[in-house]
Amino acid sequence: MKTYKEEIRKAVDDVICDCCGRSTNTMNMGPSWAELNATWGYGSVNDGVQYDIELCESCFSSVIDFIKKKRKQTLGPFKYPYNYDPLNGKSYL
Numbered sequence: 001m002k003t004y005k006e007e008i009r010k011a012v013d014d015v016i017c018d019c020c021g022r023s024t025n026t027m028n029m030g031p032s033w034a035e036l037n038a039t040w041g042y043g044s045v046n047d048g049v050q051y052d053i054e055l056c057e058s059c060f061s062s063v064i065d066f067i068k069k070k071r072k073q074t075l076g077p078f079k080y081p082y083n084y085d086p087l088n089g090k091s092y093l
Helices: 057-075
Strands: 034-039 050-055
Touching (some): 034 057
8 A cells, every 4th residue: 555645845946147137947948057156164264155156057158258268367378287177068968
C-alpha cells in the first residue's frame, strides 16, 4: 500500500538581474541566469562578507569582458598562463 503526503515546494518562477533589473525569462523557457558567488575569509579586508549575485546573460557577458580587459592590462600581451582559461567557459552540450 502506498501512502502519500502533501508537500509545498518553491520553484523559481523568475530571476531579476541584480545589475540591470530585467527579467531573465527567455522565450517562455523559464529563467536563464548566471550566479556569481563570493565569500571572503578570515584575514581579508572583507572578512565575513558574502555576495550572491544573479545576472542576466547580457550583464554576465559584460562582467566577463571587463575581467578579460583587466587581466590584459595586468598581464600585458602575454597568453593566459594555464591550459584552461576559466573566462572562456566550457561547453557542456
